[in-house]
Amino acid sequence: MAISIPPIAIYVVTFFMPLILTFIGLPFHIRFMLKKGIFGIDIHKKSKPKVAEMGGIIILLSIILTSIVGILLVDNNADRLKIGIFCITVMIAGIIGIIDDIIKLSAILKPLLLLLAAIPIIASGMFSPEPILPFVGKTRLTIVYYVLLPFIIAVPSNAVNMLDVFNGSMALATILVLVAVFFANMIIFRGGIQNLDLTYVFILMMIATLIAFWFFNRYPAKVFAGDTGSLAVGASLGVIAVLGQLEVVVIIAMIPFIMNSFGIISSVRGLMERRDMARPTKMTDDWKIQSTGDSKAPITLVGLVIQKEPLHEKDVVKSFSILTFISGIFALITAVLIWLVI
Amino acid sequence: MVGDIMRYNKIVSRISKVIGLEAFVFASFIGICFIINAFIVIIPEVPTKPGINFLLAAIKVGLGLLFVGIWLFVWYIITKRLMKTEKKTKSEKSSAA
Numbered sequence: 001m002a003i004s005i006p007p008i009a010i011y012v013v014t015f016f017m018p019l020i021l022t023f024i025g026l027p028f029h030i031r032f033m034l035k036k037g038i039f040g041i042d043i044h045k046k047s048k049p050k051v052a053e054m055g056g057i058i059i060l061l062s063i064i065l066t067s068i069v070g071i072l073l074v075d076n077n078a079d080r081l082k083i084g085i086f087c088i089t090v091m092i093a094g095i096i097g098i099i100d101d102i103i104k105l106s107a108i109l110k111p112l113l114l115l116l117a118a119i120p121i122i123a124s125g126m127f128s129p130e131p132i133l134p135f136v137g138k139t140r141l142t143i144v145y146y147v148l149l150p151f152i153i154a155v156p157s158n159a160v161n162m163l164d165v166f167n168g169s170m171a172l173a174t175i176l177v178l179v180a181v182f183f184a185n186m187i188i189f190r191g192g193i194q195n196l197d198l199t200y201v202f203i204l205m206m207i208a209t210l211i212a213f214w215f216f217n218r219y220p221a222k223v224f225a226g227d228t229g230s231l232a233v234g235a236s237l238g239v240i241a242v243l244g245q246l247e248v249v250v251i252i253a254m255i256p257f258i259m260n261s262f263g264i265i266s267s268v269r270g271l272m273e274r275r276d277m278a279r280p281t282k283m284t285d286d287w288k289i290q291s292t293g294d295s296k297a298p299i300t301l302v303g304l305v306i307q308k309e310p311l312h313e314k315d316v317v318k319s320f321s322i323l324t325f326i327s328g329i330f331a332l333i334t335a336v337l338i339w340l341v342i
Numbered sequence: 343m344v345g346d347i348m349r350y351n352k353i354v355s356r357i358s359k360v361i362g363l364e365a366f367v368f369a370s371f372i373g374i375c376f377i378i379n380a381f382i383v384i385i386p387e388v389p390t391k392p393g394i395n396f397l398l399a400a401i402k403v404g405l406g407l408l409f410v411g412i413w414l415f416v417w418y419i420i421t422k423r424l425m426k427t428e429k430k431t432k433s434e435k436s437s438a439a
Binding site (some may be wrong): 252255263290334 | 349350351354356358360361363364365367368371372375376378379383399403406407414417418421422424
């Protein structure tokens with residue numbers, strides 16, 4: 001006879017397992033990467049410290065292992081399939097990130113490859129092509145949704161990647177987005193955690209992984225996520241949006257990320273790799289971040305934040321957090337407006 | 343603690359324009375949803391004529407996407423303009439100095 005595990009136990013396992021795995025795994029990863037000479041230089045510090053690269057590998061491993069345990073814990077095939085889709089999609093984005101970290105993909109090829117990450121979702125058909133809008137309620141997009149689906153994964157992946165520029169910025173901002181989406185899901189579907197809702201499982205898994213990662217990535221960083229981490233984390237937001245029918249809420253919660261991407265794409269007129277762009281910021285004598293004033297440099301969210309006067313790196317990250325916190329509140333208002341019509 | 347709050351207050355005042363843009367983006371999205379609900383969703387369905395029904399559904403989806411497209415475009419233009427204005431102000435300040 002199959003034993004049914006209570007939902008609360010699944011939530012606890014899927015929260016604490018990635019938290020512990022990431023927490024234990026990162027120190028080993030950092031030592032290994034530094035020993036092998038795979039490190040980046042943190043240019044925003046006076047001492048120019050060596051920082052271990054590709055910390056996203058541990059994020060990815062934590063998500064994969066927790067997903068496998070999640071598959072073993074749930075008691076129906078539909079839920080197993082959903083967890084599998086989440087894991088495979090995030091894994092595809094992460095592998096694209098690993099390839100990019102190692103051989104440097106072109107600015108066009110990377111987003112194109114990320115479109116492929118949506119294949120498991122499309123192939124499984126485990127989604128509802130009915131995004132819910134405030135006032136309107138459920139919309140029936142069917143064919144159009146299939147066309148848009150690859151972008152729902154590729155756009156957040158790239159947007160998160162573009163905001164991963166300062167110590168802790170990506171992890172902290174994404175945690176705030178996930179917390180907002182968690183409560184939005186609670187509001188829209190009136191669901192407590194007494195029943196098993198996989199959206200909560202995915203969100204808790206990501207929050208836990210990112211909390212542990214942030215501990216090592218916060219100022220002064222000991223590890224960088226690399227494209228491996230940022231693309232995987234971004235893809236997870238896309239999957240949560242699609243499988244949880246929270247597309248609109250996720251877009252609203254990610255306003256600062258999208259704003260940053262818009263700025264970069266509009267100023268460099270197309271897709272361009274960070275390493276190929278002129279630097280938008282430089283350091284002052286007292287090691288604050290200021291704009292270079294280079295007309296060829298991309299216009300970024302950082303540029304807006306440091307426009308009045310130079311800011312310390314920690315304050316730039318605080319600015320991102322404030323902006324994401326506000327967009328999180330907007331996401332919750334959106335959730336309430338959706339709740340009123342469904 | 344108090345120092346932290348003061349620091350956050352200072353940062354909020356620095357990024358007030360960006361917060362304003364965020365609020366505009368959100369408000370315009372809600373406005374567009376309202377318009378879609380008021381003018382597009384009310385287009386009737388004709389279940390007896392599947393061909394016409396399909397056409398009407400396609401028009402509804404097309405108009406909805408058009409509105410969302412306009413929203414994204416306006417967002418993009420304003421972000422671009424705001425960022426360019428900031429850059430211009432900065433270069434003017436540095437040349438004056």
